[in-house]
Amino acid sequence: MLRSWILLPCSKKISSSIIIIKSVKIFDVNILLINGPNLNLLGKREANLYGNASLTDVEKNLESIAKSNGCNLETMQSNAEHELIDAIHISITKDIKAIIINPAAYTHTSIALRDALLSVNIPFYEVHISDVQSREEFRKFSYFSDIAEKVFSGLGIKGYELALLEAISKYKEA
Numbered sequence: 001m002l003r004s005w006i007l008l009p010c011s012k013k014i015s016s017s018i019i020i021i022k023s024v025k026i027f028d029v030n031i032l033l034i035n036g037p038n039l040n041l042l043g044k045r046e047a048n049l050y051g052n053a054s055l056t057d058v059e060k061n062l063e064s065i066a067k068s069n070g071c072n073l074e075t076m077q078s079n080a081e082h083e084l085i086d087a088i089h090i091s092i093t094k095d096i097k098a099i100i101i102n103p104a105a106y107t108h109t110s111i112a113l114r115d116a117l118l119s120v121n122i123p124f125y126e127v128h129i130s131d132v133q134s135r136e137e138f139r140k141f142s143y144f145s146d147i148a149e150k151v152f153s154g155l156g157i158k159g160y161e162l163a164l165l166e167a168i169s170k171y172k173e174a
């Protein structure tokens with residue numbers, strides 16, 4: 001349930017009958033963005049496939065979209081499988097409500113990452129900047145797509161935005 005705004009009484013009394021009510025925004029929905037190996041090189045890496053925006057550009061844009069929707073976005077990127085797994089495990093203790101993940105090359109290889117997502121049982125959205133279905137044969141299989149809430153593939157970095165908006169709207173509905 002999204003509780004974006006609450007009203008808190010502030011202590012300032014103008015007269016005995018008027019109290020200033022201060023409006024305070026409460027961000028109580030935590031969403032985690034995870035990017036896998038080589039995505040730290042976004043903007044430099046195969047621009048024909050992945051575009052010119054850097055990972056920082058992507059993260060900043062998503063943070064601002066999350067904030068304007070009353071959510072906290074936490075971001076992490078790693079080239080190491082075990083660090084990605086640890087970030088997924090720690091999500092439970094951080095009360096993460098949804099995960100947006102581009103597992104990058106681990107999409108096609110990592111049963112361990114799949115198991116980590118199944119273990120924490122947090123809804124997740126799979127993102128691929130390029131259209132993995134129209135590339136090499138080995139990219140067509142994903143260890144995640146059958147258990148993801150939704151897959152955003154081939155939409156460029158817009159896919160991250162759409163995944164975030166989908167996660168937020170699903171959470172608002174609940």
Ligand code: DQA
Nearest residue numbers: 102104105127128129130139
């Ligand atoms: C990718 C597609 C993967 O096949 C590839 O290994 C990546 C990025 C994408 O965003 O299009 O590193 O996940």
